[in-house]
Amino acid sequence: MIARGFALLVAFVLGGVPAGSAQVPSGVARMLCSDYKEIVRQLGARYQEVPVSIGLQSNGHLLQVFSSPRTGTWTILSVAPDGTGCVLAAGRSWEMTPPPPPDPPA
Numbered sequence: 001m002i003a004r005g006f007a008l009l010v011a012f013v014l015g016g017v018p019a020g021s022a023q024v025p026s027g028v029a030r031m032l033c034s035d036y037k038e039i040v041r042q043l044g045a046r047y048q049e050v051p052v053s054i055g056l057q058s059n060g061h062l063l064q065v066f067s068s069p070r071t072g073t074w075t076i077l078s079v080a081p082d083g084t085g086c087v088l089a090a091g092r093s094w095e096m097t098p099p100p101p102p103d104p105p106a
Contacts, residue, residue: 031086031087032086032087033084033085033086034084034085035084035085036077036084037083039077039085039087040066040085043075047068047071047073047075048068048070048071049066049068049071049073049074049075050066050067050068051064051065051066052065052066052067052096053065057078060081061078061080062077062078062079063076063078063079063088064076064077064078064079065077067096068094072092072094073090073091073092073094074090074092074094075087075089075090076088
């Protein structure tokens with residue numbers, strides 16, 4: 001079921017982006033890459049997903065998690081400095097877990 005959801009995500013992003021603008025980095029088979037702003041627009045419009053987490057990868061790209069409490073869907077993007085976003089994973093049933101309590105002072 002998750003694979004079907006990912007296939008649908010790929011289809012809607014590619015369907016909403018001119019064919020020549022989708023890119024696949026060398027060495028990465030079937031990774032969906034397109035303009036970051038367009039991916040974000042479509043995630044919001046179709047799935048009501050918003051950014052919930054962000055981190056810096058060792059290669060200088062941003063790793064960004066989007067999710068929707070309403071739909072339960074989630075998407076993980078890797079964003080290059082040039083504005084290209086690549087969908088790394090997508091699925092359903094995203095849950096936020098509370099952070100662990102801080103260690104008591106010694």
